[in-house]
Amino acid sequence: MTPPPTFARAATRRRLLWIIPLFLLIAAVVTHGVRYRAIAAQVLRADPEAILGDPTLRDAAIAAGHPVYAQHCASCHGAAGKGDRTLGVPDLTDSEHLYREGTVAQIEDIARYGIRAGNKHGWNLAVMPAYASKNPDAAEPLPPQTPAQIETLARFIHAFTAGVTDPAAQQRGRDAYNKAGCWDCHGRDLGGDGAIGAPALTDDIWLYGGSIADIRRSISRGRAGMSPAFARKLTPAELRNVAVYVASLAPIQSDRK
């Protein structure tokens, strides 16, 4: 039995009332998806250093980068990026960068190829030698230091943040610093070298702690922190996004390249 035409028309109109919003919803979802993909592609194509200055790209990259950070980086760097001194994991929220200037491209490079992670593209140039051992550095013949020399060096470096109380001891420390070859990595001015990840020794930012015991241990036993290479674990988009997210944690530097 066919429904009366009037009833059928009313039923069709009711269905249309549902179908139109459904189509609109689908259209909105598709449009959003297309736009999202377009912005994601723009993030990848853009000059990495320009992303933080573009609100659309910045927001998209940070939103996509945060979950990647939470899954792959937070276990060492901490949820807030504050690092972990017991592992020598750097604080990502300060303005100090161990390797170069902390640009998005440089951070992405580290995330992709790692530090001492077995990837030839990564940062593998230097380690802090263990001077209280027969062979302080496996890669380079360096003379071990005596306990007295290590103590002199530790006090010399500690004095930059704790204050100099004995100028003569400080001069002995500087002589020991030069004689031991510390300047080769950390520089004559102890300002460090971002090209090999040698930290500055005169400021109050410490990777492994700045007490005299911490410094003594660093000199005696050496340090060689590692950051994994995610080249084959994360997609290029994930690497770019997480790099932008990490860069956004640090204060903006006017001289940043």
Add this chain to the structure above:
Amino acid sequence: MTQDTASPTPTPPPTLAPAGALWDVHQPVGRRSLLLAAIGALLGLGIAGYGLFTAQGTRTASIPAEDAALVNAIPVLRADLIAQVTALYSVPYAQTTRSQRQKVLDDMVREELYVQRGVEMGLSNDDIDVRQALVQATEGQIAQDAATAKPAEDELRGWYTAHRAKYASEGLMTLHEWRVPAGADPQRAVAALRSGTAPDALGLKTTGRVDDGEEFYFAAHEHLGTRVFAVARGLADGAISNPIPSPDGVHIVQMIRNTRPVATPYPEARDQVLRDFLADKIARLQEGNKRFLKKRADIKIAADLQ
């Protein structure tokens, strides 16, 4: 007479449904089914085509956003281009010119072409450097897989407990090493030293091997040699050793202070524990990988070399 002829009712010719009927779901319209099927087919083709031409490894339609170029479907990463451009010209990427970027990209494309050609020519089998690089890269890949997962705290603590001695501090000793003069009685010299007689009064001369003050164990070992060091290591603060016969005469060790290695607490050794744990994990993975490769390979060794 009338003839009753039963004439069949003529079937009405199929008529086209009115235009509005296509959208009236209560009216059966053949074209609607065709139209919906066509829309479905187009959608399916579109999705399949998109997947086919954009999936990883099948990039043929366009250059993916993350790549600067594709060379025989092998990507040249935009990030690598940026790194090379900035490294070469020592200025931010934004300040480099189009021609500078073009030059670097050309070099990268050339390199990729040569790499691909080299693989075609079998250089990976012939060239020593390429072979070594391949071995290292494969080993590195295993290392990457091992290092991207941070071990649990329990695993690190377990490792530390099992290898506690490795995380002990280096022992320290301050000592004198005396040489007994020819003709003197070593036992009497030892007894005199133990009773507090000054070495000078006994005619003892230093060997000069450990006169620099406090030394690490490894340095003392190096200076004294294994035999004398083993004796020295067992001495307590202030102790005098028994006479030690040596090729150049009899020696006596006088220990001033012997600081034995002390276990470093876990929190202080954590970075080293993590490093060693990962190194061990990588070594085990590489060993397992070697076994797997050998197992699946067809290796035949000459009879005289087996």
